[in-house]
Amino acid sequence: MILSKYYTKMYVCEVNPVMPNASKILIILGLVLIAAGLIWWLVGRWLPLGRLPGDIVYEKDNVKVYFPIVTCLIISVVGSLLLMLFRR
Numbered sequence: 001m002i003l004s005k006y007y008t009k010m011y012v013c014e015v016n017p018v019m020p021n022a023s024k025i026l027i028i029l030g031l032v033l034i035a036a037g038l039i040w041w042l043v044g045r046w047l048p049l050g051r052l053p054g055d056i057v058y059e060k061d062n063v064k065v066y067f068p069i070v071t072c073l074i075i076s077v078v079g080s081l082l083l084m085l086f087r088r
Contacts, residue, residue, distance in 0.1 A: 049074075 043049065054070035 040049070049071050050066065050068045052068075052070045052074070056067035056069060058065040058067070
């Protein structure tokens, strides 16, 4: 009797009500990142994002480093405009 009492308590656990919401948020965030990657890939074929004038490229021997400053500025402005439109 005493052994079964301890055995049943070992498998009892409480469900945290925050976890289902956190898992949904992580899944949605992952889907948003996948969608953003696909959009970036498709748009990159027609628009030279990452290769705009003002984007800095440093090349030396086996090292190639990109600093897409202008591309980041354009993405920031477009994102801000979209958020302003959707807030209203």
